[in-house]
Amino acid sequence: MSRQQGSGGARAGLVVALMLAAAVLASGVAVIHVKYLTxxxxxxxxxxxxxxxxxxxxWGRLQIQEAALTSHTRIEDNARTQLDMIMPAGGEVRVVEVAVPEADDAL
Structure with a gap:
């Protein structure tokens, strides 16, 4: 009976070794796959x-282009040449003041 136990123990050890070898192989394949994905x-x-x-x-080029196109000098030149606008004389300027109601008056 001891011979059968010895033989069974050897088989169990072989099965465990094969399972460990399969686990190591699967782990190696998984590492290779993850490295490939990385x-x-x-x-x-x-x-x-x-x-x-x-x-x-x-974006930097567009910001520079926007700054060039929206400069005050360019806008003024376009207003004069394309829209025939002129700067009004001092006496032609009118200032309109808007009265803002106070917070207490609004309620």
Missing amino acids: REEFGTLQQVRAERDALDVE
């Missing part, structure tokens, strides 16, 4: 960063 995502990240940088450059 590299793919890193490539995507680099692409998105490049797009962000290009958009930042474009």
